[in-house]
Every structure is written in C-alpha cells, then in structure tokens.
Amino acid sequence: MSVLLIFFLAFAAVVAVVVFWAIGAYNGLVALRQIVRNGWAQIDVQLKRRHDLIPNLVETVKGYATHEQETLEKVVQARGAAVNASGPAAQGKAEGALGQALGKLMLLVEQYPDLKANQNFLALQEELTSTENKVGYARQAYNDSVMAYNTTIATVPTSLIANTFGFGVEEYFEITIAAEREAPKVSFN
C-alpha cells in the first residue's frame, strides 16, 4: 500500500467520524427543541384545565357566601380575560391576575366554616391546589427543557452546528405579577 493511499484512507476516516458526529449533534438539537415545543403545549393544557375548574368553584362558593359578590365577580372577569389572552406576554399577565383573584377568594373562604366543611368544596379545593401546582410544574418543566436546550446550543462543539442550521435561543416563560415586582417598603414609624 502506498503512503498516499494510507494518508487518503486516514483522512477519509477522520471526515467520516466528523460527519457522524455532526449528524448526531443535529439530531440531538432537533430532539431538544421538540421537547421545548411540547413543554409549551403542556402549559396550555394545564391552563385550560384551570379555566375549566373556575365556574364550578364560583358556583359552590356562591351558595354559601352570598354577600361576597364583588370578589366572585373579579374572579369571573379575570378568568374571561385569561381565556381570551393570546401570546406569551399577555398570557403571562392574565394568568398572574387570575392567580391573584383566586388567592383573594381562598382567603375569603376562611371566614365561612360551613363552606370549609362542605365535601364538594373540599374536593374542589384539592382540585384547585393541584391545578395550580400542575400549571407551576408545567411551567417548570418547560423552563427546565429550555435551560437544557440553551445550554446545549451554547457549548462549543455543538454551537457550530446550532449556528449553521439556525437553532435559536428559546425564551423562558414567566408568569408576571405586577405587585411582586415592586420592592416591599418597610418602615418602622
């Protein structure tokens, strides 16, 4: 075998290895991006569940807390706004407002022992806690998948493939609550 042939074979072997690695890296990035997209769809599923739960909850509370129309109205309005919101930013804000309204409703429930003892209401409360948790965990899973994806496209060898084939950075999903962003003022007057 001539030296040239050996050299050529070695070169071909190296090229083959690089090509296989590149294919593997590309497929890996595609898979990670699909996980991110799926995570986003999951959040929508859980949010919709939360929206569906609220009318039932409002009905149950209405039977016992007839004087608290205002709070109940706010919840219904917030739910309507959340259902109609579109786009991540608007959705984030609307869901935050809905969460706040529900929080106020739960506080109000504390004053009605009959309501708290109601079997139906207890079941609904467990459902509500769980739905809030699920929305939170869906968001968490989405953000985790975004973190894995962003890290992978940033690390050096894979970043070459990512930049060549247009794998962009994905955004994290934050549910913004306007009040939370303000720093609490503490005064000792």
Place this chain on the structure above:
Amino acid sequence: MLAMGVVLLSLGASIGILAVSWRGEPTIDDQLVGAFFGVLVGIATWIGSWIYSAVDGDRAILRSVGAREIEKKDHPRLWNVVEEMSIAAGMNGMPRVYIIDDSAPNAFAVGRTPEKSSVAFTSTLLRTLTRDELQGVAAHEIGHIVNEDIRFMTQAAVLVGGVELLSRFFIRVGPFAARGRRFSGGGAKKNGGGGGVAILMAIAFVVALLSPIVIRMLYYACSRTREYLADASAAQFTRYPEGLASALEKIVAHQRTSNGGELNGAVVPLYIVNPLEATKLAAYSSTHPPTDSRVRILRAMGGGASFVDYEAAVKKVEGDRLRLPALELAARTGERLNTRAADPNQDPFEAVKRARAAIDLIDSFAGFTPILCLCGLRVKTPPESTASHVGCPRCGRVLDVPKPETEQQKVRQSSLPSTSDTDGQQHYTRATDDWEAFSCNCGQTIQLGAGYPLDYTICAKCDRRIEITPAS
C-alpha cells in the same frame, strides 16, 4: 454496567481458556482461540440479557405483592401528586397508580418504558406522609422511571444471573471433564511456553472463581448509584428536597418500630428504602445506600434544587468516597436552581384526614358500604351484612342500609320519581323525611338517606347538580 460487561466477557474468556486447556496438550495459541470463543459466548449472553430485559413482567410483580390499581376518584390527592410529578418530569402521560395494603410505608416503580410504567404506594405511606413528602416520594419513583432505571437494573440482574450460572456450571463440571486427560507434560515439548500455559490456566481459574463475587458487588454498586440519581431527580422535579428528606426519615423510623410488614423479598431492590435496612445487613451488599447518607445529602443542598446543587452536596457530605459519574454528566448541562417554599396548607387535623382517606379507600376496595349519619359519622357496613337497619355507634340514630341494586329495583327504576327541570337546573322535592330514591335525567338512580343534611346533591354519573327541597 460497562464494568459488569467486562467481567462477563473476561469470565467467558477464562472459561474458553480452561475448556481448551482441559482437553489436554494445550498451547498458547489454542488457549487464545478458546478465549476468543469464550468472549463470543459472553457477548451472546449480554445481547440475550438485553432482549430478556425487554420482556414485560410488571403485572406479575404487582400482582405478587397484592397491588390494586386506582383511578382518580379513589384517591384524588395521590393521583394529583403523581400527575404533578409526571408533568414536572416532562413525561408524556403518567404512570398507572397502584395501592398496596401493607403495614410498612414504602413505594416502588416498575416499567420498561415511561409510557408503560406503574408506581405503587402502600396504604401506611399514604397515612403517614404530608403532601410535600408524598410529592418527594412520587418524584423519586418517577425519577427512576424517567432515568430508565428499571430496564437498566433488570438487564444488570440478568447479567449477574448469567455470570453466576456460567461460573457455577464450569466450576462443577470442569474438573470431571478433565479427568483422564493428560496435562501440560506433552504440550511443553510441542510449542514451548509450557509455563505460560499453566499461568494462563491459573489466572483463568481464579477469574472463574471470583467473577460471581465481583459481579455481585458491581451490581449492588450500580443499584446504589441509581438511587442517588433518583434522589437528585426528585429534588429537581419538586424543587423541595426537604420533602423527600423528611419522607425518608419517616419511612425508616417506622421500620425501626415495626417488624417490617410482609414485603416480598424478591422485589427488594425496587423499593424506595431497603425494607431490610433496619436488620443491619452489611453496607456493601445492600441494594440501597444508607438512608441517613441520602437524607444528609438532600439537606446539605442549601437552597438549591438542581443536579449541580446535588453534586455539590455529595462532595460536602461524602467527600471523595462517593463518585457518581452519571450525576456529574447531568450536572454539566445544568445550572443552579432555587428551592420553592413549603406547602402553606398546614392544617392541624391533616393527619387525621389523611388516615381517614387511606382507610376509606381500603374499605371501599373490600366492599364496605358507607352511610352518612346526621351526626357526621360515616358508618360502614360489611358486604356480607343482610341487615336492613343499623344503629349509629356515636349518636344512636337508626339508619337504613341502602341495598345494592337488585334486578327488581332495576325494573322499578322507570317508576321512580324523577326530577323537574326548571331553568336548566334540576329540582327534586322530597316526599318524606325517610330514605328515598329518585332518578336523575341521565338515568342514574340517586338515593337519599334519612338524615341527608345538604340541600343539593350531585349526580354520580353525569355530574349535574340537583337541588333538593325538603318535605313539607
């Protein structure tokens, strides 16, 4: 796993060498050929174990410990917790949920793939743990499923079995096959290196003797590593490692004060805590790492909840004694994550409610019928009872026992009073203050006992609300 494969292949090589050597007049070349065929046999066993581990044996395991599958309505809290953790783990769908009636708290997961997996919890576990702790345990089990530990451990177990079988067979059969053959005397003259042949034989013999022990130790080390990994996954999913930590403490504390229940020994490695740990087996032969090590690592995570934080905690607590390569790999693609706050619902009567829910569930599986008395007590009648009335043990009121729907009642259903529909809302006016039955618009029979306290009810079949007006 790779180390175990190496042991298997070296055993194969040794057996090949020895088989050839015992034929008599061996040479180094013969021995190498024997080794080569032995390695081939080893690879075949490895592939065979991979195929075997793909066989579905989940239902058999679950049936052997008496697990009952539940739906959401049977135990909403457990179902919700498992669903939440499936979402946090990014699974498609969720595993099937089972409950085992056992006096020891424990949990395990089985499943070849995440889509076809199952998790089981004992009733005592449901009674003992708060919601945060239950979430930690569920997250640990789902961590096992998502990390494909079950398939991994099944494959490893089959490898162990294969090595032990081969080694035992060879140690027993080999010397008999060698009887009546001549040894190295003749071979030394032919190709030289008679001493080399003998050395190779000796090495092969030692390998064949030791491989079962070595592979067992590797298996246990594998299993322990996987448990730590599942703990790290649980911390990441829940963002609350303290939940799992206090759950583990409660489980082990329960074990020390009881006699361990009737857990099946064959499935010990699958449980969250080794049920035999309290009996002080040697640390190296345990399939689970010592619980207090796990608890201390989880508590040392200091406000963090990701793999990076878990790895830092391992270094802090165990130093260099513990190496977790898979964890280090995962930590490289991660960042620090913060824990969340504890569950604010700390109801003082929570423990009682949990116990009641667990007992009610087991009783309903056993066929007990609950009757709600006016004083608030749920009276349960056993399925064999034929009594038509029962006295409430707390207040003494006489309650009717609703009979199961017989054929006669089914025929009579069309003659039952039905509800009236006004403005989309169903109403029913009671005729008496006694036990009554009426049918909902969807056809479901609804029964109201004598002391029914509410002014509405919800149809079990169509979930519609029906207003009830008391008898005038």
